[in-house]
Amino acid sequence: MIFVTGGTGTVGSALLSKLRQRGARVRALAHSADGRAMIERAQGEAVPGDLDRPESLQTAMAGCDRMFLLSRAHLDQPAREIAAIDAARRAGVKHVVALSIMGADANSTAVFARWHAEIDDHLVRSGLDYTILRPAGFMQTHLWPVRTVRSQGRWFGMSGDGAAGFIDADDVAAVAAEVLTSPGHEGSLYELTGPAATSMPEAAAVLSDVIGRPVTYVDLPAEEFRARLTGGGIPDFVADAVVNLYQVIRAGHAATVTNSVQEVLGRPARSYREFAETHKTAFRTM
Ligand SMILES: NC(=O)c1ccc[n+]([C@@H]2O[C@H](COP(=O)([O-])OP(=O)(O)OC[C@H]3O[C@@H](n4cnc5c(N)ncnc54)[C@H](OP(=O)(O)O)[C@@H]3O)[C@@H](O)[C@H]2O)c1
Structure with a gap:
């Protein structure tokens, strides 16, 4: 059990x-x-x-x-x-x-x-x-600012051109399900990423293509971005941690990509485009 x-x-x-x-x-x-x-x-x-x-x-x-x-x-x-x-x-x-x-x-x-x-x-x-x-960071965190994508076609962030190996949380769950139901994973540590490192401008370009209307990525100073998070009800310690994570991405230190999803599941990790296709209704104007 x-x-x-x-x-x-x-x-x-x-x-x-x-x-x-x-x-x-x-x-x-x-x-x-x-x-x-x-x-x-x-x-x-x-x-x-x-x-x-x-x-x-x-x-x-x-x-x-x-x-x-x-x-x-x-x-x-x-x-x-x-x-x-x-x-x-x-x-x-x-x-x-x-x-x-x-x-x-x-x-x-x-x-x-x-x-x-x-x-x-x-x-x-x-x-x-x-x-x-x-x-790595879940692609699903990109659903958080969905309101401004829908209403303004703009997506606010602070990671500049820095890329990260964002992973679809569904793949994290798939790896967990495999590890929990098959032998041989005891004592293992898996670093899980998507199939490629993606920057926010690249993610916005994929989204624009998938939802069929332009989504512009707008890079903000850290303080302004933090104020948006806390203004949206995010607790201070989470806002500080998110700002810190985006600073790491901005500096180019989060672009690592691993093959662990493929190794555990025998199939590649889901791409950013596949994630966007799955969630395109959420990003479109309601
Ligand atoms: N977000 C990312 O990009 C990212 C990347 C890498 C790792 N992680 C890690 O992933 C974890 C979060 O995963 P997630 O996003 O799937 O979580 P999540 O959606 O925030 O869900 C949290 C879960 O914890 C339950 N919970 C909250 N308080 C509880 C309590 N006192 N007792 C028992 N259960 C409680 C919630 O139940 P209710 O719904 O009933 O409250 C909910 O099921 C964190 O450890 C984070 O560091 C996140």
């Missing part, structure tokens, strides 16, 4: 559907009534619990031998995931597949990279079998 955290989110919801297609026995953590209803509508087994209450996790995981670990960006993220790893060990889970981040490093300037390095290190030292997935 596989225990899944984050099953209502971007990666987790795609993972639940892929595990179902494979006929795997799955139990998903639901920390809210809405989350529970969403998982049950998708014909999955939902169990109540909260990453802030590790004792609830241990009960929820009883009888599971594998866990997929993911949690939302939050000031308590390292504490939450470390407690979940400890709860898994106590509950008798054998193998944890953790969603980390490309560039995870205790000395990184990026807070998300430092947090994930701390969690990954705890998992490696836990004595449990582990597989660590370190994806």
